[in-house]
Amino acid sequence: MDLVLRARRVITPEGEVAADVGVLDGRIAAVEPRIGGAARVVELAPDEVLLPGLVDSHVHVNDPGRDEWEGFETxxxxxxxxxxxxxxxMPLNSLPPTTDVAALEVKRAAARGRAHVDVGFWGGIVPGNLADLRPLREAGVFGFKCFLVHSGVDEFPPVGPDQLRAALAEAGALVVVHAEDPHSVTEAGGSYAGFLASRPHEAESRAIATVVDAARETGARVHVLHLSSARGLEVLRAARRDGVAVTAETCPHYLTFTAEEIADGATEFKCCPPIREARNRELLWRGLADGDVDVVVSDHSPCTPELKAGDFASAWGGIASLQLGLPAVWTQARRRGHALTDVVRWMASGPADLVGLPHKGRIAPGADADLCAFAPDEAFVVDRARLRHRNPVTPYHGRPLAGVVRRTWLRGHEVDGERPRGRLLSGGGA
Structure with missing residues (x-):
C-alpha cells in the first residue's frame, strides 16, 4: 500500500466500522481491521470519522465569463x-453557457490545471439546441439541465412543455430540471414576504407535474433540482408508483433556514425557489428520511457582494454554501436522529450514483481514494472571512454549526490548496 488511513470510525457502504483503509495508486485497495506494510500510515484522531469525499452534483462555478462571481480555483x-x-x-452563469461542444471546450480550458477536486460538467438545454445534445453527450457531459422559468440570465432561456418533451426524447441522458411553473411566478416584492409570495408552493408542484408528464410520455430519466416545497413530494411519490424514472434533490439551506427568521433586507438568503416556512422544512426532512428526496447538494450559486445589494426584488438569487454543506446538514440531521451513514448516502454515494460515478462517494475496494477526516462533535461559528469561495457572502455567517472537516484527500493525496490535482471527468466515469 502507498498509504493506510487508520480510524476508529469509518463510514462504509455496510455501515460504520473501525478499520484501516489501504490506498494503492490512488484507489482504495482494501478496507480491513488491520493492514501492515504501508509506505505511510495516517492515524485519525479519536474524535475524527473517516468519510468518503462528498459528491456535489449542483455547483455554479461561473467560470469563464463571470469569474469575478466565482472561479475554478476558488x-x-x-x-x-x-x-x-x-x-x-452547471451549464449557466458562465459565458458562453455550455449549450454546444465548442462552449464545453471553452469551459474545460478554463478548468484545466486549476481544479483542486475532480470536476464534471452538465450540458444545457435551451430553445433551438436539440441538434447539440447528442454531440454534447458524446463529448462527455453528465446530462442536461433546463429551466421551465427564467433562469436569471438572458443567455440561458427556459423551455416550454413541448420543448421539454422534445429534449427528453432526444437527450439520451439524465435531464435535470429547474421546476418552477412560469405561470405561477409573479413579480417579486421587495420584502421577504413579498418575494416568497411571488414564488408559491404551487409553482413547484405544478412544474414537477409537467416534468413527470413529459417523462412518462417519453420514458426518459428526469431529476428535479433543489426541491424547496414539500408539496411536490406527493407528485413525486405518485410518479414513482407509476414507474416514472424521477429523482429529486434538496439543498442544505432548505433543510436549515426558515422563512420566519429571514428579515427584510437580508438578501443573502435569497434563492430560487425560496426558503419556505418552518413546517415545510420539517416535511422536507420527513421526505428525506422516507426516501422521497434522494440526495442533498449545495446549488452553490455565488455572486459579487454588489449583486446581493438592494432588496428581494432586485438582488441576485443564489446561496454560496459549497464549503458548509456537510456541517449544515449534519447539524440538523443529528437533531432528528439521523446518523453519519445517512448523511453519506445523501451527500456522497447518492449523488455519485445519480450522475453515474460508481467509483466515487464510497469507502470500498476499487473506489477512488477520495476521503475526508470529519470531527462530528466539534462546534464552530461560521465566519465568512474564513470561507474559501471567491466572495464572502453567505447566510450562514454567525451561525453555530457542528462538524469540522479537518483534512481532505483526493485519490490518496491530501488537498493542500496549493497544488491543483483535480481531474476533468467525463460522463460515465473518467
Whole structure:
C-alpha cells in the first residue's frame, strides 16, 4: 500500500466500522481491521470519522465569463475545505453557457490545471439546441439541465412543455430540471414576504407535474433540482408508483433556514425557489428520511457582494454554501436522529450514483481514494472571512454549526490548496 488511513470510525457502504483503509495508486485497495506494510500510515484522531469525499452534483462555478462571481480555483478550494472531492458544474452563469461542444471546450480550458477536486460538467438545454445534445453527450457531459422559468440570465432561456418533451426524447441522458411553473411566478416584492409570495408552493408542484408528464410520455430519466416545497413530494411519490424514472434533490439551506427568521433586507438568503416556512422544512426532512428526496447538494450559486445589494426584488438569487454543506446538514440531521451513514448516502454515494460515478462517494475496494477526516462533535461559528469561495457572502455567517472537516484527500493525496490535482471527468466515469 502507498498509504493506510487508520480510524476508529469509518463510514462504509455496510455501515460504520473501525478499520484501516489501504490506498494503492490512488484507489482504495482494501478496507480491513488491520493492514501492515504501508509506505505511510495516517492515524485519525479519536474524535475524527473517516468519510468518503462528498459528491456535489449542483455547483455554479461561473467560470469563464463571470469569474469575478466565482472561479475554478476558488470554488474547488472551498469544496475541498468542505470535504467535497467531486463537483459537477452547471451549464449557466458562465459565458458562453455550455449549450454546444465548442462552449464545453471553452469551459474545460478554463478548468484545466486549476481544479483542486475532480470536476464534471452538465450540458444545457435551451430553445433551438436539440441538434447539440447528442454531440454534447458524446463529448462527455453528465446530462442536461433546463429551466421551465427564467433562469436569471438572458443567455440561458427556459423551455416550454413541448420543448421539454422534445429534449427528453432526444437527450439520451439524465435531464435535470429547474421546476418552477412560469405561470405561477409573479413579480417579486421587495420584502421577504413579498418575494416568497411571488414564488408559491404551487409553482413547484405544478412544474414537477409537467416534468413527470413529459417523462412518462417519453420514458426518459428526469431529476428535479433543489426541491424547496414539500408539496411536490406527493407528485413525486405518485410518479414513482407509476414507474416514472424521477429523482429529486434538496439543498442544505432548505433543510436549515426558515422563512420566519429571514428579515427584510437580508438578501443573502435569497434563492430560487425560496426558503419556505418552518413546517415545510420539517416535511422536507420527513421526505428525506422516507426516501422521497434522494440526495442533498449545495446549488452553490455565488455572486459579487454588489449583486446581493438592494432588496428581494432586485438582488441576485443564489446561496454560496459549497464549503458548509456537510456541517449544515449534519447539524440538523443529528437533531432528528439521523446518523453519519445517512448523511453519506445523501451527500456522497447518492449523488455519485445519480450522475453515474460508481467509483466515487464510497469507502470500498476499487473506489477512488477520495476521503475526508470529519470531527462530528466539534462546534464552530461560521465566519465568512474564513470561507474559501471567491466572495464572502453567505447566510450562514454567525451561525453555530457542528462538524469540522479537518483534512481532505483526493485519490490518496491530501488537498493542500496549493497544488491543483483535480481531474476533468467525463460522463460515465473518467
Amino acid at each position: 470554488a474547488t478550494r472551498a469544496a475541498a475545505a468542505g470535504g467535497v472531492t467531486t463537483i459537477v458544474d
